[in-house]
Amino acid sequence: MHGLLAWLAVSNDIKEVLRNIFGGGVYKVLIIGTGFGGISAAIGLIKQRITDFVMLERRAFMGGTWMQNRYPGAQVDVQSPLYSLVDEPEPWTQMFAEQPELEAYTNRVIDKYGLREKAILQANVVRLKWQDADCFWRVECADGRHFDAQSVICAQGPLSQPVVPDFAGRDSFAGQSFHTNDWPQDFDHRGKRVAIIGSGASAAQVIPAIAADVAELHVFQRTPHWVLPRPDRIFSPLTRHLMGVRLFYNIIRRSIYWGLEWRIFAFKYWHGLLRFFAERPARKHLREKVSDPFLRGQLTPDYMIGCKRIIVSNNLYPALDRDNVTLHDKNDAIKSITPKGITTIKGTELELDTIIYATGFDATDNNLGFTIEGREGHRLKDFWRAYPRAYMGTCVPGFPNLFLVMGPNTGIGHTSAIFIIESQMQYIMRALRELHQKKGQTLFIEVTEEAEQAYTENIHQQMQKTVWHSGGCNSWYKHKSGRVIAMYPGFSFYFRWLAKRFKKHHHRIVRTHS
Numbered sequence: 001m002h003g004l005l006a007w008l009a010v011s012n013d014i015k016e017v018l019r020n021i022f023g024g025g026v027y028k029v030l031i032i033g034t035g036f037g038g039i040s041a042a043i044g045l046i047k048q049r050i051t052d053f054v055m056l057e058r059r060a061f062m063g064g065t066w067m068q069n070r071y072p073g074a075q076v077d078v079q080s081p082l083y084s085l086v087d088e089p090e091p092w093t094q095m096f097a098e099q100p101e102l103e104a105y106t107n108r109v110i111d112k113y114g115l116r117e118k119a120i121l122q123a124n125v126v127r128l129k130w131q132d133a134d135c136f137w138r139v140e141c142a143d144g145r146h147f148d149a150q151s152v153i154c155a156q157g158p159l160s161q162p163v164v165p166d167f168a169g170r171d172s173f174a175g176q177s178f179h180t181n182d183w184p185q186d187f188d189h190r191g192k193r194v195a196i197i198g199s200g201a202s203a204a205q206v207i208p209a210i211a212a213d214v215a216e217l218h219v220f221q222r223t224p225h226w227v228l229p230r231p232d233r234i235f236s237p238l239t240r241h242l243m244g245v246r247l248f249y250n251i252i253r254r255s256i257y258w259g260l261e262w263r264i265f266a267f268k269y270w271h272g273l274l275r276f277f278a279e280r281p282a283r284k285h286l287r288e289k290v291s292d293p294f295l296r297g298q299l300t301p302d303y304m305i306g307c308k309r310i311i312v313s314n315n316l317y318p319a320l321d322r323d324n325v326t327l328h329d330k331n332d333a334i335k336s337i338t339p340k341g342i343t344t345i346k347g348t349e350l351e352l353d354t355i356i357y358a359t360g361f362d363a364t365d366n367n368l369g370f371t372i373e374g375r376e377g378h379r380l381k382d383f384w385r386a387y388p389r390a391y392m393g394t395c396v397p398g399f400p401n402l403f404l405v406m407g408p409n410t411g412i413g414h415t416s417a418i419f420i421i422e423s424q425m426q427y428i429m430r431a432l433r434e435l436h437q438k439k440g441q442t443l444f445i446e447v448t449e450e451a452e453q454a455y456t457e458n459i460h461q462q463m464q465k466t467v468w469h470s471g472g473c474n475s476w477y478k479h480k481s482g483r484v485i486a487m488y489p490g491f492s493f494y495f496r497w498l499a500k501r502f503k504k505h506h507h508r509i510v511r512t513h514s
């Protein structure tokens with residue numbers, strides 16, 4: 001591996017020198033985003049000996065989610081040996097790694113593959129336009145720069161567009177306010193009067209991390225979430241040592257994978273399993289951790305568990321039970337934000353130093369963050385007018401050589417998102433092999449309309465049976481059309497199987513000139 005990386009580094013340097021002398025040129029592949037999706041794509045390319053690629057990153061640093069979400073308490077909610085890249089095992093210190101360890105892991109992988117040299121930072125993509133005559137993508141950035149590439153892999157992340165709702169008077173607040181996704185690193189919460197808006201996975205981690213040190217904490221919960229205990233554990237030195245042995249690591253990984261995979265039965269086929277194995281322990285957890293019956297009532301959801309992402313936490317309920325913490329439910333919701341704080345619909349006026357928006361992300365309606373114009377000027381926005389859709393969540397007819405990582409219906413509620421990303425990579429790399437198989441020819445590859453339509457129809461037919469569709473809640477999984485767009489309604493191993501068995505007849509491969 002080291003020999004290959006050294007060779008790649010030299011060949012990259014030569015190409016970059018030539019590019020600098022002779023001007024831009026067309027990259028073979030351009031990757032948007034440098035989180036796990038972008039990193040995984042870059043590793044896939046390197047393994048295929050495709051070195052002529054560039055990574056664009058809108059931020060001043062690489063790494064995506066775990067570099068950006070640096071709020072106190074940030075921690076992954078999928079077991080780390082599974083929430084990691086298949087070829088990059090790590091001797092994790094605990095089952096559910098915390099943000100600093102995830103950040104270190106991400107940096108280690110970036111450095112190992114020499115990806116910093118491939119990345120252009122602060123390149124905020126605003127538009128992709130397919131050049132019909134020359135068959136390449138022109139990728140335009142907000143600062144006027146542009147990059148050309150034969151293929152583009154969009155890995156900007158499904159949860160990277162934070163939403164700050166437009167509350168009346170929002171911008172009049174005189175104190176400090178920010179979204180959990182943009183947590184100021186110099187912010188000192190100690191002794192402050194703080195409101196946190198939202199009760200999803202991000203709020204559930206921030207609340208216990210700051211509750212003991214703030215003067216007052218006002219939690220605005222529109223909808224309660226189901227909460228299960230977090231089966232976390234610190235790994236012993238022996239286990240960590242054994243995790244360095246590939247065979248042992250793989251055994252842990254596979255055990256976790258199969259231990260989680262059966263849960264799709266409950267999410268999709270048999271909701272009775274959800275009630276027995278999830279709702280029952282969640283109710284018990286609530287009973288045991290919250291002594292006040294009124295608070296317990298406020299915290300009890302009225303929809304089926306699993307419909308929204310289940311929170312796993314041992315310390316959320318005890319934090320909400322504290323004397324300096326007040327839970328404002330939908331009956332005491334925000335009426336307006338004032339220069340001094342928040343006025344609720346009951347007429348309570350709260351004086352605050354800080355408002356934290358834990359109000360989530362746009363994962364379905366406008367989550368690309370840039371416009372895409374494909375063949376003959378067709379816009380992706382128009383193709384997605386009814387709802388976002390893509391073959392394997394990756395390819396869209398009319399948009400050649402374009403691959404979406406974690407595109408429509410690729411989210412996963414029961415296992416690791418990285419498993420899905422790596423499955424998509426198998427499909428994308430296979431498509432790129434088709435594209436590059438004959439030297440001297442420019443080709444483009446595009447999924448056919450029929451294949452995409454059949455795939456998407458099946459996805460939404462399967463979705464009808466899931467708790468995400470029929471569990472009686474509203475969630476970020478749903479598009480404004482009412483369709484569940486964020487989730488994959490099936491076994492993750494089946495998605496992997498589909499991704500590996502590339503169906504050539506589902507694609508149009510066009511030779512333009514030789």
Ligand code: NAP
Pocket residue numbers: 074075076077078159165197198199200201202203205220221222223309358359360361474475476
């Ligand atoms: P989220 O689950 O979408 O939660 C957003 C919260 O803000 C919800 O409680 C929502 O209420 C509330 N909200 C939104 N708009 C509002 C409005 N106008 N008025 C009042 N309340 C409003 O977002 P998130 O907590 O950032 O989590 C998003 C996803 O990120 C998670 O589901 C998970 O997949 C991922 N995540 C993972 C981890 C982890 O691995 N540990 C940590 C954080 C996040 P409603 O419920 O009523 O809509």
